[in-house]
Amino acid sequence: MAVDPQELKSRIEAGIPGARAEVTGDGHHFEAVVSSSAFAGLTRIAQHRMVYDVFGSEIGDRIHALSIKTTEAETV
Amino acid sequence: MSETSNPMREAIQSAISENPVILFMKGTPEAPACGFSARTVAVLQSLDKPFAAVDILPDPRIRQELSAISGWPTIPQLFVDGELVGGCDIVMEMYQSGELHSALGLEATPPPAEDAPISIENRL
Numbered sequence: 001m002a003v004d005p006q007e008l009k010s011r012i013e014a015g016i017p018g019a020r021a022e023v024t025g026d027g028h029h030f031e032a033v034v035s036s037s038a039f040a041g042l043t044r045i046a047q048h049r050m051v052y053d054v055f056g057s058e059i060g061d062r063i064h065a066l067s068i069k070t071t072e073a074e075t076v
Numbered sequence: 077m078s079e080t081s082n083p084m085r086e087a088i089q090s091a092i093s094e095n096p097v098i099l100f101m102k103g104t105p106e107a108p109a110c111g112f113s114a115r116t117v118a119v120l121q122s123l124d125k126p127f128a129a130v131d132i133l134p135d136p137r138i139r140q141e142l143s144a145i146s147g148w149p150t151i152p153q154l155f156v157d158g159e160l161v162g163g164c165d166i167v168m169e170m171y172q173s174g175e176l177h178s179a180l181g182l183e184a185t186p187p188p189a190e191d192a193p194i195s196i197e198n199r200l
Contacts, residue, residue: 044162044166044169044170045148045160045161045162045166048162048163048165048166049147049148052148052149052150057149059149059150060149060150060151065112065150066150067112067164067165068165069165069169
C-alpha cells in the first residue's frame with residue numbers, strides 16, 4: 001500500500017521539535033530533507049536516528065526505504 | 077532486555093569488533109542486491125580500503141539482530157573500529173566532504189574546513 005510523502009512530512013515535523021521537512025517519494029521509497037534546531041551539536045548518526053525514530057518499525061516495512069539528509073536549522 | 081545467550085547476536089558482535097571496516101549489506105560486493113548497498117560498496121572500493129562484507133539476506137535474523145545492536149533500522153550499515161558510521165546516505169555525504177577518508181584512516185583529500193562555517197556566517 002502506497003504511503004503519501006505528505007504523511008511522512010507531517011509526522012517528521014510533529015515528531016522533531018522545530019523541524020521543517022521536505023519529503024518526496026513514490027509511495028514506497030522516500031527522500032527526506034529535514035532541518036531542525038534540535039539537530040545542533042548532534043552527530044549525523046544521531047540526527048538520522050531522530051528521523052528514523054519517528055517511524056520505528058515502519059521503516060523497512062510499510063516505508064520500504066527512507067533516504068535522509070539532515071541540516072541544522074538556524075535559530076530564528 | 078535479558079542477557080540470554082544469543083549466538084546470532086554474539087556472532088555479529090564479534091564480526092564487528094574483529095574487522096576494522098565491515099559492511100553489512102544486501103548481497104555481496106560482487107553482486108549487490110540493492111542500490112543502496114551497491115552505492116556504498118562502490119564508494120569503499122573507490123577508496124581502495126579493504127573491508128569485510130556480510131550479506132544479511134540469507135537469514136532474516138541477521139538483520140534483526142544487527143539492528144538491535146546498532147539501533148539503526150536500515151541496510152547497509154558500515155562499521156569502522158567497532159562503531160556504526162552510517163548507512164548509504166551518511167557514507168555518501170562523508171565521502172563527498174572528505175570525512176570518510178579520515179574516518180577510514182586514509183591520507184585525506186580535503187577534510188572539511190572548519191566546523192559549521194555557514195552557521196557562523198549567517199549569524200553575523
